[in-house]
Structures are given as structure tokens and as C-alpha cells.
Amino acid sequence: MRSSAKLFALALLFGLFASCGIYEKAELKHRMEVRVKRVLEGSRSGGGPPTVTQQEAICRWWADMILISDQWELGRAADAYDRWRREGGIYDNLTAFEITSVEIVEGATPDTAIVAGSVDGRPFEMKVPDAEPISWVKAPKR
DSSP states (O other), X not given: OHXXXXXXXXXXXXXXXXXXXXXXXXXXHHHHHHHHHHHXXXXXXXXXXXXXXXXXXXXXXXXXXXXXXXXXXXXXXXXXXXXXXXXXXXXXXXXXXXXXEEEEOTTOSSOEEEEEEEETTXXXXXXXXXXSXXXXXXXXXX
């Protein structure tokens, strides 16, 4: 009887740990999707001086932060973000986007997802590493 109680306790613990992993993966997928949505929403505004939405998009794209307080780092992030948007063909006139899938890259450090979707009907894939700049796997260029 004691061994069956131990087995039950071990099975219960295993189930709890397994469900924590599933929850963490779902939470990570959600975070990565929200990050890409914020970046693309901020990209809708186009050139000119950054609005709050554009500044948040830059910060989220660079390191998944709402605000970069260091002006030098913000400048570096803004320049890199502009290059990334040009590479992807989304620098101007982005009107609509859709996220179709978020897949976690198993074993990647830092945590990384491949986010796929479309921008103005053109398919894209992005590599989204946690707290690092986003890059194109497949750019939605015209």
C-alpha cells in the first residue's frame, strides 16, 4: 500500500511539472505574438518623427521593452529598426497584418519563436528571440 501511495505521489508531481511546462510554453507563445503585434502596429505610422506608438515599436523590436531610457541605445535601436523595416519592405504604407502561427524553437537560448503571418497580404516569418532584436526569416517584400 505504501508503494502505491508513493507511485501516486510521483505521478501527481510529474503531472504538475508537465503541466507547468505546457503553461510556460503557452505563455511564451502569447508573449511573442503580442510583441510582434506591437512592433507591426507601430510600423503602421511610417516615417517622420517617432510617435509614442513608433517608439514603443522600436523598443519592443530591439529588446521587448516598453521604453529604452538610454538615448544612445535608443538611437542605435531606432537605426537598426529602420534597416529591418526597409529589409522587410514595411517601411511605408503598412495597412494590415495578420499573425497565423507562433512556434517555439525547442532548446533555443534565449527563448525563441518563429512567428508567421502576412503584411498587406504578403507572407512573412520572423525569428523572435526573447529580449533581443527580431529578424526576418522570410521578409514580406513586394
